[in-house]
Amino acid sequence: MYRRGLTKSGESALATHRSARRHATRLVAATASVAAATLLAACGGSSSSGGGSSTTASGKQIVRVAVVSNSQMLNIEKLTSQFEKANPNIKVVYDTLSEDNERSAVETDITTHANQFNVAMISNQETPTWAKNGWLTNLKPVLSADKSYDYSDLISNVVNGLSYNGGVYAAPFYAESSMIMYRKSLFQAAGLTMPQDPTWQQIASFAQKLNNKKTGTAGICLRGQVGWGENLAALIPVINAGGGSWFNMKWEPQLTSPATEQAVKFYVNLVRNYGESGASNDGFAECENYYGQGKAAMWYDATSAAGPIFQTYPKVAADTGYAFAPSGSSTGATGERAPWLYSWSLVVPKGVPNASAAEKYVEWATGPQYIKWSASKVGWANIDPGTRYSTYALPQYQKAAPFAPLVLKAIETANEEKPTTMQVPYTGDEFIVGSWFISLGTEVSQQISAAIAGTESVDQALKTSQTDAESTMRSNGLLK
Amino acid sequence: MSVTAANDEVQVGRKSGFVSHLHRRKNNTGIPEMSSRERWSRRAPLLPALIFTVIVTQVPFVLVIWYSLHGWNTLQPGSNTWVGLKEYRLLFSDPLFGHAVINTIIIAGCGAIVSMVLGVMFAVMLNRRFRGRGLARTLLITPFLVVPAASALLYKTSIFDSTYGLLNWVLGPFGVHHVNWIGSHSVVAVVMVLVWEWTPFMMLIVLGGLQGESVEVLEAASVDGANAVQSFFRITLPHITKYIELALLLGSIYIIQTWAEVFILTQGGGGASGTATTNLPYYIYQLAFNQFNVSEAAAAGVIVVIGTEVIATFVLKLLGSLFADTEVLG
Numbered sequence: 001m002y003r004r005g006l007t008k009s010g011e012s013a014l015a016t017h018r019s020a021r022r023h024a025t026r027l028v029a030a031t032a033s034v035a036a037a038t039l040l041a042a043c044g045g046s047s048s049s050g051g052g053s054s055t056t057a058s059g060k061q062i063v064r065v066a067v068v069s070n071s072q073m074l075n076i077e078k079l080t081s082q083f084e085k086a087n088p089n090i091k092v093v094y095d096t097l098s099e100d101n102e103r104s105a106v107e108t109d110i111t112t113h114a115n116q117f118n119v120a121m122i123s124n125q126e127t128p129t130w131a132k133n134g135w136l137t138n139l140k141p142v143l144s145a146d147k148s149y150d151y152s153d154l155i156s157n158v159v160n161g162l163s164y165n166g167g168v169y170a171a172p173f174y175a176e177s178s179m180i181m182y183r184k185s186l187f188q189a190a191g192l193t194m195p196q197d198p199t200w201q202q203i204a205s206f207a208q209k210l211n212n213k214k215t216g217t218a219g220i221c222l223r224g225q226v227g228w229g230e231n232l233a234a235l236i237p238v239i240n241a242g243g244g245s246w247f248n249m250k251w252e253p254q255l256t257s258p259a260t261e262q263a264v265k266f267y268v269n270l271v272r273n274y275g276e277s278g279a280s281n282d283g284f285a286e287c288e289n290y291y292g293q294g295k296a297a298m299w300y301d302a303t304s305a306a307g308p309i310f311q312t313y314p315k316v317a318a319d320t321g322y323a324f325a326p327s328g329s330s331t332g333a334t335g336e337r338a339p340w341l342y343s344w345s346l347v348v349p350k351g352v353p354n355a356s357a358a359e360k361y362v363e364w365a366t367g368p369q370y371i372k373w374s375a376s377k378v379g380w381a382n383i384d385p386g387t388r389y390s391t392y393a394l395p396q397y398q399k400a401a402p403f404a405p406l407v408l409k410a411i412e413t414a415n416e417e418k419p420t421t422m423q424v425p426y427t428g429d430e431f432i433v434g435s436w437f438i439s440l441g442t443e444v445s446q447q448i449s450a451a452i453a454g455t456e457s458v459d460q461a462l463k464t465s466q467t468d469a470e471s472t473m474r475s476n477g478l479l480k
Numbered sequence: 481m482s483v484t485a486a487n488d489e490v491q492v493g494r495k496s497g498f499v500s501h502l503h504r505r506k507n508n509t510g511i512p513e514m515s516s517r518e519r520w521s522r523r524a525p526l527l528p529a530l531i532f533t534v535i536v537t538q539v540p541f542v543l544v545i546w547y548s549l550h551g552w553n554t555l556q557p558g559s560n561t562w563v564g565l566k567e568y569r570l571l572f573s574d575p576l577f578g579h580a581v582i583n584t585i586i587i588a589g590c591g592a593i594v595s596m597v598l599g600v601m602f603a604v605m606l607n608r609r610f611r612g613r614g615l616a617r618t619l620l621i622t623p624f625l626v627v628p629a630a631s632a633l634l635y636k637t638s639i640f641d642s643t644y645g646l647l648n649w650v651l652g653p654f655g656v657h658h659v660n661w662i663g664s665h666s667v668v669a670v671v672m673v674l675v676w677e678w679t680p681f682m683m684l685i686v687l688g689g690l691q692g693e694s695v696e697v698l699e700a701a702s703v704d705g706a707n708a709v710q711s712f713f714r715i716t717l718p719h720i721t722k723y724i725e726l727a728l729l730l731g732s733i734y735i736i737q738t739w740a741e742v743f744i745l746t747q748g749g750g751g752a753s754g755t756a757t758t759n760l761p762y763y764i765y766q767l768a769f770n771q772f773n774v775s776e777a778a779a780a781g782v783i784v785v786i787g788t789e790v791i792a793t794f795v796l797k798l799l800g801s802l803f804a805d806t807e808v809l810g
Contacts, residue, residue: 133557227747278658281636281641281660435555435556439770442766446749449663449754450663450749450750454664455751455754
């Protein structure tokens with residue numbers, strides 16, 4: 001095809017070779033300079049981020065805090081300058097992640113003793129287990145010694161959830177229970193009255209009457225998203241209120257028991273018939289938007305939702321009434337009110353550097369002064385709820401937050417030791433305290449989400465969940 | 481281009497410009513031999529890069545094998561003990577693992593095949609000249625450049641949402657209302673995002689093949705009376721077959737590793753089993769970061785690597801024979 005001695009374009013081979021050589025040299029030079037530039041950029045970048053170092057260039061102590069990206073945490077990030085001004089030799093750095101990612105990152109850090117975080121935000125689900133494993137610092141001595149911290153002001157129910165063997169291993173940043181939020185105007189227009197202490201049967205009938213396909217308003221907004229902290233947090237109290245449970249005293253799973261099945265069927269049918277569309281993807285944030293934009297007549301969720309609704313959706317907030325978390329079973333049998341109890345709390349892992357600086361930070365973030373001071377920046381309705389009695393005694397808070405007394409009562413009456421009417425070997429209202437619960441809860445929540453989406457029947461979902469629970473119990477040695 | 485046995489320096493020079501000006505001993509095949517010193521002087525500059533690559537890729541791999549032979553669960557202190565092949569046995573008897581394998585095959589297979597079909601269509605379209613071809617090409621390539629997590633988030637919030645999503649809005653006039661794409665059609669949703677991301681990749685490789693097609697053959701075909709469809713299926717398609725296979729092989733290797741889309745869209749849920757979108761990468765993530773069962777996750781990783789190697793070797797042998805059979809025209 002090619003004539004001997006010449007390339008296709010007619011150049012001599014030698015000329016081609018020479019130009020190829022020059023081309024190659026230029027290419028090598030270009031690659032080398034790019035590589036050098038990348039290396040320099042990488043070196044420069046890593047020294048400024050200071051990953052792993054515990055002091056800044058100017059000798060300040062670094063306190064690295066892992067937080068979840070909820071609005072209360074985002075608020076404190078903006079207000080940390082007050083702490084740094086009062087403690088000029090401490091620099092606070094935040095690692096903000098979404099809930100599941102933050103949990104994974106913190107668990108990985110603490111279980112491998114990487115000590116990357118000086119302070120971490122965990123909940124009352126992890127605290128007792130991690131304290132038992134010896135991974136957390138006992139904060140009680142430091143907190144109770146400081147008079148200005150007012151240790152006895154902390155709500156005792158919340159502190160109990162964070163205690164182990166007489167020590168307190170986490171300081172509560174904000175705590176929540178559950179309640180019903182409803183639109184007063186929609187209730188009035190339909191001639192309905194919400195009692196202060198409703199039952200699930202009443203809620204179901206309200207949802208049926210207020211569900212309006214024409215205006216696109218759902219009767220009730222309920223969580224359906226995959227996650228033990230998402231749809232299960234809403235569903236388990238319904239099971240508890242109806243007399244069902246996860247396990248009996250012998251750790252045999254009870255997910256296919258009649259009471260549990262009835263409660264789950266009730267929840268799934270309620271959200272499929274009178275709940276928001278696409279509920280199987282809706283977690284706390286999605287429901288907040290749904291309710292705040294006026295697309296639902298009721299919302300059953302955390303008490304900590306009330307503040308952000310005031311902040312983001314003031315018109316709907318002004319029209320919102322509040323009632324206790326529903327009690328009773330779906331068949332009308334009276335049961336106990338089963339509110340949940342959850343607190344996002346700050347811990348100092350054992351063995352981290354700058355431990356005393358970390359403890360100072362924890363004291364500031366959960367102290368009474370921060371709560372009062374933050375009101376001027378975030379508004380009185382939105383200050384960190386559920387941790388201190390004094391918060392609820394503040395006259396400005398009582399005026400700005402109509403939900404305050406109900407929330408305090410709900411938090412005080414939640415009982416983690418006795419979540420359900422049956423006797424059970426576990427603690428925890430909307431979760432179970434135990435490291436194996438994370439993966440089991442996720443598996444079960446996947447099944448429930450599929451049932452809510454309609455791709456699986458409730459019976460099949462519960463059967464699969466039961467099998468998952470049995471294998472988890474066996475592999476953890478709780479069930480023979 | 482074949483190298484004759486003749487002593488032709490110019491031909492050798494054209495083949496590899498770096499060697500031509502040096503006189504060499506030539507053996508029967510005409511390829512010059514090098515002394516051992518010269519071989520090492522060529523390899524030595526590569527050694528730092530090679531050592532770096534080996535350390536960065538092989539040391540973690542060896543560590544993973546090491547972890548997989550222990551029973552380590554980071555939430556259970558004291559579980560980091562030698563257990564031999566126990567984790568592998570556990571995995572093979574775990575129905576969820578087999579389920580994840582099947583899910584991976586379904587999701588990766590559908591994703592690769594659909595994006596290949598679309599890629600061929602777009603490549604044929606872009607192979608013609610038309611006004612705005614440059615703009616069309618840029619727009620068609622862009623999805624491949626978007627980070628997978630961003631694509632998945634975009635689809636989750638703006639396109640698949642049952643109330644506010646664009647897909648339901650576009651399909652509204654056809655009687656589609658409030659379809660919960662992510663909840664009720666989870667696998668379809670994940671595959672849709674994968675197809676959106678990978679079609680440009682397939683398209684580019686096939687486009688390269690199309691542009692190497694000889695125009696004279698196509699002209700001859702049309703002179704002989706073949707219409708567009710016949711000429712596509714009988715002339716173009718056989719020519720680009722090996723490009724399609726190459727793209728499928730390369731694309732599948734990456735699409736099998738899909739993780740971000742599953743994590744953001746469905747968290748592994750969906751379907752009649754509740755876990756229809758849990759593919760192998762997501763299952764390993766769950767083992768490692770939900771159960772904190774590091775050893776089982778490591779064992780699953782090793783099994784996946786071995787399985788992928790077996791399949792890839794088999795496919796490469798198949799492709800290799802195909803490459804040897806077909807010849808470039810002209």
